[in-house]
Amino acid sequence: MFELLADGLLNVIQLKYLIPLAIGTLIGVVGGALPGITITMTVIMVLPFTFGLEPLQGLAAMIGVYVGGESGGLITATLIGIPGKPSSISTTFDGFPMARKGEPGRAVWLGIWASFFGGLLGGVFLIGATGWLADIALRFGPWEFFALFIFALSMVAGLTEESLAKGLLAGAFGLIITTFGSDPIMSVPRFTMGSQFLVGGFPFLPVLIGIFAFAQLMTDIERARSLAGSDASAGQLVNLAVSQTRVVGEILARPFLLLWSTFIGILIGVLPAIGGSAASVMAYDQAKKLSRHPERFGTGTPEGIIASEASNNANVGGSLVTIMAFGIPGDAVTAVMLGAMTIHGIQSGPLFMSQETTLAYGIFAAYLLAHPIMLAIMAVGARWFLRIVTIPKSILIPMVLVLCVVGAYALNNTMDSVWVLGLFGLVGYGLVKLGFPLAPLILGLILGDQIEVNLVRALMTDSDLWLFVTRPISAFLLALSVLSVVLALWQRRRQRRGPTEPDVDF
Amino acid sequence: MKALAWGIAFLSLAGAAQAAFPERPVKLIVPWAAGGDTDNIFRPFGQAFQKHLGQTVVIANIGGASGTVGAREAKAAPADGYTLFAVHDFIHLTYYTGVADTSYSDFRPVCSVASTPSVLTASPKTKWQSIPELIADAKARPGAVTVGATLGSTSHFFPAIVEKAAGIKLKYVSYDGLAQRMNAILGGHIDLTDGNLTQKGKVDAGQLRFLAIATEKRNAEIPNVPTFRELGLDVVYSVTRGLLAPKNTPDAVLATLEGACIKALAEESFARSMKAQGTEVLPLDRKGYGAFLDRVDGENKALAQEVGLLRR
Numbered sequence: 001m002f003e004l005l006a007d008g009l010l011n012v013i014q015l016k017y018l019i020p021l022a023i024g025t026l027i028g029v030v031g032g033a034l035p036g037i038t039i040t041m042t043v044i045m046v047l048p049f050t051f052g053l054e055p056l057q058g059l060a061a062m063i064g065v066y067v068g069g070e071s072g073g074l075i076t077a078t079l080i081g082i083p084g085k086p087s088s089i090s091t092t093f094d095g096f097p098m099a100r101k102g103e104p105g106r107a108v109w110l111g112i113w114a115s116f117f118g119g120l121l122g123g124v125f126l127i128g129a130t131g132w133l134a135d136i137a138l139r140f141g142p143w144e145f146f147a148l149f150i151f152a153l154s155m156v157a158g159l160t161e162e163s164l165a166k167g168l169l170a171g172a173f174g175l176i177i178t179t180f181g182s183d184p185i186m187s188v189p190r191f192t193m194g195s196q197f198l199v200g201g202f203p204f205l206p207v208l209i210g211i212f213a214f215a216q217l218m219t220d221i222e223r224a225r226s227l228a229g230s231d232a233s234a235g236q237l238v239n240l241a242v243s244q245t246r247v248v249g250e251i252l253a254r255p256f257l258l259l260w261s262t263f264i265g266i267l268i269g270v271l272p273a274i275g276g277s278a279a280s281v282m283a284y285d286q287a288k289k290l291s292r293h294p295e296r297f298g299t300g301t302p303e304g305i306i307a308s309e310a311s312n313n314a315n316v317g318g319s320l321v322t323i324m325a326f327g328i329p330g331d332a333v334t335a336v337m338l339g340a341m342t343i344h345g346i347q348s349g350p351l352f353m354s355q356e357t358t359l360a361y362g363i364f365a366a367y368l369l370a371h372p373i374m375l376a377i378m379a380v381g382a383r384w385f386l387r388i389v390t391i392p393k394s395i396l397i398p399m400v401l402v403l404c405v406v407g408a409y410a411l412n413n414t415m416d417s418v419w420v421l422g423l424f425g426l427v428g429y430g431l432v433k434l435g436f437p438l439a440p441l442i443l444g445l446i447l448g449d450q451i452e453v454n455l456v457r458a459l460m461t462d463s464d465l466w467l468f469v470t471r472p473i474s475a476f477l478l479a480l481s482v483l484s485v486v487l488a489l490w491q492r493r494r495q496r497r498g499p500t501e502p503d504v505d506f
Numbered sequence: 507m508k509a510l511a512w513g514i515a516f517l518s519l520a521g522a523a524q525a526a527f528p529e530r531p532v533k534l535i536v537p538w539a540a541g542g543d544t545d546n547i548f549r550p551f552g553q554a555f556q557k558h559l560g561q562t563v564v565i566a567n568i569g570g571a572s573g574t575v576g577a578r579e580a581k582a583a584p585a586d587g588y589t590l591f592a593v594h595d596f597i598h599l600t601y602y603t604g605v606a607d608t609s610y611s612d613f614r615p616v617c618s619v620a621s622t623p624s625v626l627t628a629s630p631k632t633k634w635q636s637i638p639e640l641i642a643d644a645k646a647r648p649g650a651v652t653v654g655a656t657l658g659s660t661s662h663f664f665p666a667i668v669e670k671a672a673g674i675k676l677k678y679v680s681y682d683g684l685a686q687r688m689n690a691i692l693g694g695h696i697d698l699t700d701g702n703l704t705q706k707g708k709v710d711a712g713q714l715r716f717l718a719i720a721t722e723k724r725n726a727e728i729p730n731v732p733t734f735r736e737l738g739l740d741v742v743y744s745v746t747r748g749l750l751a752p753k754n755t756p757d758a759v760l761a762t763l764e765g766a767c768i769k770a771l772a773e774e775s776f777a778r779s780m781k782a783q784g785t786e787v788l789p790l791d792r793k794g795y796g797a798f799l800d801r802v803d804g805e806n807k808a809l810a811q812e813v814g815l816l817r818r
Binding site for chain 2: 051052138139140141142182184185186199200342343347349350351453456457460461
């Protein structure tokens, strides 16, 4: 394994892979730092530019974006108190107070180093566990996959801050969208209304970009005025000089905190459906509960920054394990990553590690190398990234919208995709206005075909429905689904007027 | 001297006018997931093909519904030679079994690429070491032995032919494409599937079992695997893959594509990667492949009727 990894590293260190990786990481850091631009959007925008590259080159670029994006958010989070992306929300809790108390350098670098260590520990897990989980994944029959997807959906519906009913409805709506077009087994046309275009169903990525990027950017435009005020304070360059040894020492002096936050990040990453923001919120919450000075949280304590940033970077490693071993996406970012793999001719799944060993270790190596590259980019550019944040929203949002449309078009070189994007942009915006959470909708959309195919397969293999509850793994996962819904109901009853948690990150 | 220079300039201009196709990358639709056998054949082919075409060939895996989603998209694509379709015998079968409305006659042939014989492959979790054991077991429990298959396609037909020849009853479960069927058979979620020599590595590693090959004679790569003929079952089956273009593609464009394809098939590197996959390179030109398709279409219709899957 170490030999394979060494080969992978030597392979990726070649300039033809290192350059796309570095460029991807840089774009990721910038995208992550820009408030309102999520990692998913950044990945979508970069994807069409990788079409012409070799598979590993393209994937290195995408992994760079993913890793860079997960780290970039901390700059804006600590220095101006606005999370660059949802998963750095909990970094603002302590990062911003610390920066305001006159230690912006310490706050930023604590975050960067915590991301670095968390990410690398996540990488150790990625390399060690992928093969092992692939063996487990092979044991998953259609019953287990069906149960796993149901669990993912119920968990996301339960986690949303809006009402459970709306969460479940949004998930169901996502599933319904996937039933348009030919059925995946016998190709019977459904809801095509005589249109030749609809026979193929709604193309997945344009729908995703529409619902996700458009609907979200529209809400951002509404809020643009309120964000304008804080932009002014970011205009000046901040001095981020700080003793690196002291910062690194501060993190390494808390090994338990670092490991525990990383563990939470990885765990949330491996579970399908919940993304980086749940990881960082949970890690922050855990750090606070386990701390001897919980009262210091929120006032600028280093623990808060370390917990949040270590966990959201470790989360990337965990997510990659799931897409590589199971070949199924857990959320929007990984759905796009999986789409990117398919475009580059890679079928991930239980056999991927053993059949495409070189490529798999190339991906591991790219993931590991993205971290020192991220560190270097931060060292050179952290203070400059704030300047990018001051680009007025009125210029930035249209630019991103245009790139999203270009990306949707480039997927198939057809305008139909753009119309689909437009349609679902409006639908998504309407749903946001009606108070529906988008996360379960997206997950329903991602998993719809898989749920259907696996249900049909299970019934074709054996018409006995009891198998869903008599096969142990399937029964366990279905029990967890019921539990997660019950838990969500119970929690809502308990804290009817309690503070709302941030939305699940997609 | 001056005349010569003009002559060269003129020739190169004429050349430029003729070489107008291809002026941008060509998309090759593979209607199955990446990592399946069709994909494994067309990816090395794409490499060799783009070398002789002088343009990048982008492989687009558009899987789903027994290859018909990709077929439909290829059929609807502009007939300018920039969208090509990687086809195999499924196109006839899915038409006659009523899975799709797309027929091979919606396209024009460019060239055939390769032919892969089918091997009946069993999961190591089953207890059969040979075809007679399988037949005895299947006769004892009719309809209980599961076969992973792309419904209405070649991987459905090959087991159906075996089923008929041996007088047994099998149960089919939908797994689109070889990549998915391999996951299922390695995990023991299905008992049997239509495999081929691309899976030899897994057989050597003891993860799969080849029961019998559907060729006339034994294959030199797997000398221990008997043919169906030896076992008294008249089953000879292979899957031929080729390149099609949308129906109204101009002749000049087709000729360019055909030329590049035939040269690509002669590449040493392509032959080597096909040999490793137990596949025979089959270079038929437009005319030859067209005649081949006509013949196979008739055969497949008869076949669909024979195994009771004809719906048209």
